[in-house]
Structures are given as structure tokens and as C-alpha cells.
Amino acid sequence: MPDAPTYLDHAATTAVLPEVIETVTEHMRQLGNPSSLHGAGRDARRVVEESRESIASDLGVRPSEVIFTSGGTESDNMAVKGTWFHNYENETGRNVLVVSAIEHHAVLDAVEHLVLEHDAEVAWLEPDSAGRIRPETLQKALDEHGDRAALVSVMWANNEVGTVQPVEELAGLAREHGVPFHTDAVQALGQVPLPLGEVGADLVALTGHKIGGPMGVGLLVAGRDQTPVPLTHGGGQERQLRSGTLDTPAIAGLAVAVRRAVSEQELHAKTMIQLRDRLIQGALDLDPTIQVSGPWEPGDGILRLPANAHLRVPGCDGDSLLYLLDAAGVQCSTGSACQAGVPQPSHVLLAMGVEEDAARGSLRLTLGRTSTDADVDAFLAALPGAVDRARRARGVSRGA
Amino acid sequence: MMRVVAAMSGGVDSAVAAARMLDAGHEVVGVHLALSQSAATLRESARGCCTLEDAGDARRVADRLGIPFYVWDMAERFREDVVEDFVAEYAAGRTPNPCLRCNEKIKFAALLDKALALGFDAVATGHYAQIREVPDGSGVRRELHRAVDMAKDQSYVLGVLDAEQLARAFFPLGDTTKPDIRAEAAERGFSIAKKPDSHDICFIADGDTRGWLTARLGEQPGEIVDTDGTVLGEHGGSFGYTVGQRRGLGLKVPAADGAKRYVVQTRPETNQVVVGTAELLGVDEITGDHARWCGAAPEGIVSVGAQVRAHGEEIPATAWADGDHVEVRLERRIRGVAPGQSVVLYEGTRVVGSATIAGTGTSRKD
Numbered sequence: 001m002p003d004a005p006t007y008l009d010h011a012a013t014t015a016v017l018p019e020v021i022e023t024v025t026e027h028m029r030q031l032g033n034p035s036s037l038h039g040a041g042r043d044a045r046r047v048v049e050e051s052r053e054s055i056a057s058d059l060g061v062r063p064s065e066v067i068f069t070s071g072g073t074e075s076d077n078m079a080v081k082g083t084w085f086h087n088y089e090n091e092t093g094r095n096v097l098v099v100s101a102i103e104h105h106a107v108l109d110a111v112e113h114l115v116l117e118h119d120a121e122v123a124w125l126e127p128d129s130a131g132r133i134r135p136e137t138l139q140k141a142l143d144e145h146g147d148r149a150a151l152v153s154v155m156w157a158n159n160e161v162g163t164v165q166p167v168e169e170l171a172g173l174a175r176e177h178g179v180p181f182h183t184d185a186v187q188a189l190g191q192v193p194l195p196l197g198e199v200g201a202d203l204v205a206l207t208g209h210k211i212g213g214p215m216g217v218g219l220l221v222a223g224r225d226q227t228p229v230p231l232t233h234g235g236g237q238e239r240q241l242r243s244g245t246l247d248t249p250a251i252a253g254l255a256v257a258v259r260r261a262v263s264e265q266e267l268h269a270k271t272m273i274q275l276r277d278r279l280i281q282g283a284l285d286l287d288p289t290i291q292v293s294g295p296w297e298p299g300d301g302i303l304r305l306p307a308n309a310h311l312r313v314p315g316c317d318g319d320s321l322l323y324l325l326d327a328a329g330v331q332c333s334t335g336s337a338c339q340a341g342v343p344q345p346s347h348v349l350l351a352m353g354v355e356e357d358a359a360r361g362s363l364r365l366t367l368g369r370t371s372t373d374a375d376v377d378a379f380l381a382a383l384p385g386a387v388d389r390a391r392r393a394r395g396v397s398r399g400a
Numbered sequence: 401m402m403r404v405v406a407a408m409s410g411g412v413d414s415a416v417a418a419a420r421m422l423d424a425g426h427e428v429v430g431v432h433l434a435l436s437q438s439a440a441t442l443r444e445s446a447r448g449c450c451t452l453e454d455a456g457d458a459r460r461v462a463d464r465l466g467i468p469f470y471v472w473d474m475a476e477r478f479r480e481d482v483v484e485d486f487v488a489e490y491a492a493g494r495t496p497n498p499c500l501r502c503n504e505k506i507k508f509a510a511l512l513d514k515a516l517a518l519g520f521d522a523v524a525t526g527h528y529a530q531i532r533e534v535p536d537g538s539g540v541r542r543e544l545h546r547a548v549d550m551a552k553d554q555s556y557v558l559g560v561l562d563a564e565q566l567a568r569a570f571f572p573l574g575d576t577t578k579p580d581i582r583a584e585a586a587e588r589g590f591s592i593a594k595k596p597d598s599h600d601i602c603f604i605a606d607g608d609t610r611g612w613l614t615a616r617l618g619e620q621p622g623e624i625v626d627t628d629g630t631v632l633g634e635h636g637g638s639f640g641y642t643v644g645q646r647r648g649l650g651l652k653v654p655a656a657d658g659a660k661r662y663v664v665q666t667r668p669e670t671n672q673v674v675v676g677t678a679e680l681l682g683v684d685e686i687t688g689d690h691a692r693w694c695g696a697a698p699e700g701i702v703s704v705g706a707q708v709r710a711h712g713e714e715i716p717a718t719a720w721a722d723g724d725h726v727e728v729r730l731e732r733r734i735r736g737v738a739p740g741q742s743v744v745l746y747e748g749t750r751v752v753g754s755a756t757i758a759g760t761g762t763s764r765k766d
Contacts, residue, residue: 319470319471319472320514320518322470323429323468323470323518324518324519326468327429327468327519342434342471342473342475343473389517389518389519390518392517393514393517393518395517396513396514396516396517
């Protein structure tokens with residue numbers, strides 16, 4: 001095994017920026033609860049509110065629209081459940097959730113919970129074969145359910161296959177029908193432009209640790225007219241939406257990371273695209289039977305996330321590939337969630353029309369700030385042996 | 401140094417086995433087998449080796465040892481080779497031992513084959529048994545032996561492994577007693593050191609085998625009769641009864657002589673359960689098929705010790721093998737030999753091999 005492993009799983013989490021570590025450490029030394037009225041409290045509150053203003057300015061929204069949370073999952077739950085419960089409690093007659101079939105589980109499972117336990121209805125938006133939710137698909141769903149729809153939820157960019165959605169068009173359609181629009185932009189931040197002020201999304205989920213910020217802190221951008229029902233009750237922090245003592249050091253660190261992500265997005269994307277294209281092209285040159293999931297045009301950073309490569313290797317089980325690459329010092333992911341540790345065929349790939357058998361042979365390789373050409377080389381060097389072995393392993397474990 | 405898959409159930413034994421393989425200088429990867437068909441049963445299963453909690457416990461141990469850990473989904477193979485076989489055997493009036501089938505078809509076949517294909521050399525498990533390497537010509541031969549802890553000895557359920565499987569197997573616990581393994585687990589800081597042993601059949605969560613079988617085979621009401629054919633009671637399916645069983649017969653008519661009555665035979669073809677006195681249970685002849693040899697097959701008539709159930713007594717016997725078929729003559733009669741169980745043959749502590757019991761008899765009337 002090489003001395004330093006090659007890390008190609010930046011979409012899972014990425015290295016914390018040195019200046020974030022400094023900021024967090026500095027503020028951990030500072031006494032004070034931002035909700036307290038005395039001097040220590042005021043000092044802490046100043047850090048939180050300056051962080052909020054900094055983030056709002058970077059994202060093009062108002063400071064009052066930034067709700068700090070524990071991360072993407074909480075933000076998604078707050079948007080989906082909170083909005084549905086608001087409609088339920090106020091008997092608005094808006095019971096239908098219009099949701100893309102390729103959402104992260106933070107949205108999917110929140111929706112399924114509402115359907116199973118609270119009689120919510122759902123209209124799934126099916127993607128095309130590239131993993132894109134076409135505006136006409138949403139148009140059709142809104143024509144059918146528009147006056148009964150509580151929320152439209154379509155992620156900005158897919159976490160598995162990297163497809164970037166036509167968010168601006170989709171949000172516009174939702175607005176025309178008077179339905180709030182939520183988007184999980186966790187994977188998009190720092191990779192594609194995120195002009196929240198222009199897009200007109202009502203709710204946007206973001207997290208810190210995918211962009212070099214701390215784990216356990218994120219935010220929900222919630223337009224001022226959005227009144228989701230709070231899921232946690234207590235001290236009434238964050239517009240009464242999210243009670244709980246604010247994590248001053250983490251929020252300060254998050255603001256530093258968002259600033260870097262937004263200000264360096266263009267340059268970062270350019271670097272990532274070069275590495276990604278070399279990785280995908282290299283894999284295809286090694287094994288022409290490999291399929292690329294999602295849209296891929298060399299040089300493109302608009303239709304596909306710059307730092308995402310998603311490959312399907314025929315005849316392999318993803319978990320075998322994962323083990324073999326790990327043993328060869330290359331750390332990556334199959335991209336899909338496990339159930340009790342057992343890799344399941346990805347709901348995203350199945351929704352895109354990929355056969356279950358082919359969906360099992362997935363590899364997601366995601367790049368980050370620390371990625372280099374040497375990482376791509378290490379992956380390409382390890383791939384043929386891993387594929388060869390994984391194919392043999394599937395052969396024997398399938399036979400009776 | 402070998403590259404070894406340590407099968408980790410989440411229990412104490414397999415945890416210590418993995419640790420010992422690592423201590424011995426091998427490159428070890430932990431693998432937990434997911435054997436339940438659906439996530440729902442993974443969550444519901446209260447004991448055995450398939451719960452989410454067990455997978456988590458195994459992962460925790462692997463993390464502590466600093467070894468990679470994977471969950472391999474063998475649910476389909478397990479259903480086909482172990483669970484369906486189990487149901488079919490009961491339906492045919494036999495009493496299978498699914499642990500033997502699992503070792504033969506899953507742990508040392510599906511798991512081992514996948515491990516070998518991925519570049520591993522062997523599979524290690526937490527079974528209590530020993531492998532001894534003895535000189536054989538220019539090389540060495542691997543023999544399967546009983547564990548030193550006879551109370552825990554699991555060589556019976558490994559009696560289905562052939563020489564090729566044994567060549568790729570490690571049982572690092574065979575030289576230690578169970579209390580010492582628990583103490584070692586605690587010393588190693590494993591949080592599962594006090595976790596209770598698993599019992600019974602892992603895929604029947606509540607231990608109610610008859611209820612589980614009834615849910616799959618359907619209620620099949622039939623008669624409980626004595627050896628003369630007199631009807632003594634009713635049952636919900638002959639598959640729920642095992643030769644030697646005394647409890648749960650629910651007989652309304654007491655025996656004339658007040659003697660205890662046992663199941664002496666099940667007749668799936670007429671769906672009858674035959675009961676009789678204890679003497680009728682005594683047999684000293686066993687025929688077996690599906691013979692498996694842990695090395696070379698014995699030639700001619702050999703003196704052996706025969707064991708007919710897990711943790712059962714070993715009876716001196718002679719055995720004669722002919723291809724897949726084995727005949728065993730016990731030195732004395734024993735009770736409760738159920739077709740479908742395995743007869744495992746020993747020579748001293750060495751496991752010679754095994755066969756699935758097809759029929760039983762008595763050599764002569766006493």
C-alpha cells in the first residue's frame with residue numbers, strides 16, 4: 001500500500017481549511033452564550049451576527065434569511081417537514097409534496113415519513129436518463145397538483161451522479177403556481193455559481209463540511225415569507241425556527257468557509273474540471289465498457305458538478321471495487337447509501353433508468369481542493385487490477 | 401503472512417478470533433455477513449447473527465483493531481442454500497441442522513470463494529475447533545480436531561468441511577476455553593465482552609421453530625397415533641415434530657401404563673406423528689448420505705466415535721463408507737437419533753467426516 005492514501009471522496013467530506021481551524025479554535029477560547037445579555041453574550045452575539053451578515057452577503061440574501069442549523073440533513077428536514085406541517089396546521093388544503101425522485105435521503109426519508117405517518121401525498125418528479133429534472137416534468141406535476149401543492153423540492157446538484165438541475169427554471173415554475181421551492185444545494189456550493197438572490201428559491205439547504213468548514217454546522221436559507229413549523233422547541237433562537245444555543249465557533253468557521261467557497265468558485269471549478277475530465281477519460285481509455293453516469297462533456301462545469309465523476313463498471317459489485325481500491329490505497333465511494341451496511345442499488349441510478357444489475361457496479365470519485373494529478377494517476381493505476389478481481393469475485397459469489 | 405477475511409458476527413468469539421489473526425501477523429479484513437432477506441427482518445431479528453446491532457458491534461471491534469470492515473450481502477445464497485433447505489427438510493419429515501449447511505455452503509463456500517477471488521488466502525471464524533498441521537510426505541496435511549473446551553466444542557458443525565475448505569480455514573480459538581476468551585475480550589477492551597452467546601437458529605428470531613415453519617408451510621392438521629395406529633391426539637403439521645421430542649404433544653389420552661411418550665417417528669406422507677415409549681427410541685444402526693470427508697475418505701470398516709447432534713455424546717462405533725453413503729454401527733443403543741441431523745465421525749479428537757442421517761435401526765432385539 002502506498003504511504004499516503006489517495007482520497008477521492010470529497011463529496012462525503014473534505015479537509016477543513018487551515019484558516020477555519022484557526023477561527024474555530026480562536027472562538028472556542030471565547031466565553032459567552034450569544035443569547036445572554038451581558039458583555040460576554042454580546043461579544044459572542046457579535047461573532048454570530050457578523051458571520052450571518054458575511055454569509056448572507058456571499059450568497060446574495062438578507063441576513064434575516066440565514067438560519068443556522070447542524071447541517072444539510074437538519075436544514076432539509078426543517079424545509080420539508082416544517083413547510084408541510086405549516087400547511088397541515090393551518091388547513092390550507094395543500095397536502096402534496098412535489099419532489100424529485102433523486103433527492104438525498106435527508107429529503108426522501110422526510111417525505112416518506114410524512115406520507116406514512118401523516119397522510120401527506122407525494123408527486124415524484126422522475127429524471128431523464130442524465131439525471132435531470134426537466135422543467136416540463138415539473139410543469140405537468142404543477143398543472144395537476146398546483147393548488148394542492150405544499151412544496152416543490154429539487155436538489156441543486158445530485159450528490160451521486162453530479163447532475164446540476166435547471167434550478168432557476170424550476171423555481172420560476174413553482175413561483176408561477178404560488179408554491180414554495182426548496183433546493184438542497186449542499187453539493188453545489190463552491191462548485192457552481194449559486195446566485196440565490198436571482199434564482200428565487202424560497203428555501204435552500206447548505207452545510208459547512210463539504211466546503212472545508214466544520215462538521216455539524218450548516219444553514220437553511222429561508223425567505224422572509226417562509227414560516228415552516230419549528231421541529232425543535234426551546235429558547236426561540238433563529239427566528240423561533242431552530243431553538244438551541246448557537247454554536248459560535250462553528251458558525252464563525254462556517255462563514256470563513258463560505259467566503260472561500262464563493263470567492264474562489266470559478267477558479268476552483270476550472271481546476272476540478274481538468275482533473276475530473278482526465279480521470280473520466282483515463283478510466284474510459286482503460287476499459288471502454290465503463291459507463292459515465294449523468295451528463296459529461298469535457299470542459300463542462302454547468303451541466304455536471306466539476307468535482308464529480310460517477311462510473312458504472314459492468315460485471316462488478318461496487319463494494320468489491322471499493323474494498324480492492326481501498327486495499328490499493330485509493331479511497332472512494334459507491335455513491336449510494338447502505339442499508340444495515342449492505343450496499344443497495346442507488347435510487348438515483350434506478351430512477352435514471354439504469355438496470356439494477358448495472359447500478360450495483362458504481363463508483364463515485366469526487367475531487368476537492370487538495371486533489372492533484374497524482375491522485376488521478378493513483379486511481380487510474382489501481383483501477384484495472386481492481387476491476388479484474390471484482391469481476392472474478394462476482395462470478396464466484398453469484399454461482400450456486 | 402496471509403491475507404485473511406475474519407468473519408465477524410458481532411459476537412465475542414469472532415471478535416477475539418479476528419484480533420488473534422492480526423496478532424499472528426496476518427493482514428486481516430473484517431467481514432460481516434448480511435444474511436436476512438429484508439431490512440425489516442434485519443431490524444426485527446432479536447438475536448442470532450443478523451441484527452443491525454450485531455453489524456454495528458462487529459464494525460466497532462474492527463475499528464478498534466484498526467482493520468477495514470465490510471458487510472457482504474449473502475442473503476440470497478443463505479435463503480437458497482440454508483433457509484429453503486431447512487424448510488424442505490422439515491417438510492420431508494427430517495430435522496436439519498442449518499449451522500452445518502451454513503458452514504458448508506456459505507461461510508466456507510460463498511464467503512470463502514468471494515474472498516479468494518478478491519485476493520485473500522483464507523477465512524478465519526470464531527468457531528471452537530482446532531486445525532493441526534501434520535507432516536504428510538513432502539508437505540503438510542491439515543486436520544480438523546475438537547476444541548480443548550469440550551463444553552464449547554463446535555467441531556460437530558464443521559464436520560462438513562472438505563480438505564480444500566480446511567486448507568483455507570483458521571479457527572484461532574480452539575486452544576482456549578470460553579471463559580478465557582471472554583476475559584481476553586475484556587482485556588482487549590471490546591465493549592461486547594459480556595454480550596450473551598447466541599443460541600438456537602439465527603433466522604428464527606423468537607426461537608419458535610414450529611410457529612416459524614407453520615407460517616411457511618401452512619397449518620396441516622393431522623393425527624398423533626401410537627405404534628398400533630390408535631389415534632391419541634391431533635397436531636398442526638407433522639413438520640413441527642422431531643424424533644425424541646416429549647414436550648408439546650398435547651395428548652388427551654394417558655398411556656395405559658402411565659409411561660412417558662415420545663415422538664418415535666414422523667410420517668409426512670400420511671401427515672402422522674407416531675408416539676411411543678422411550679425404548680422405541682433406542683437405535684444402534686445409522687445410515688447416512690451426503691458424506692463429507694475432512695481429508696481422505698476412510699477405507700474399509702473403521703473404528704470411530706460417532707456424534708449425532710451438536711454437543712451430544714460421542715459413542716464408540718464402526719463405520720463403513722461407500723461413496724456418498726455411510727453406515728455406522730454404534731457400540732450401544734442411543735435415543736433420539738433424528739433423520740436429517742448429521743452423524744459426525746471422530747478418530748480420537750480428529751474429525752474424520754460426516755453424513756446426513758437418512759435412516760436408523762436396531763441390530764437385534766435385546
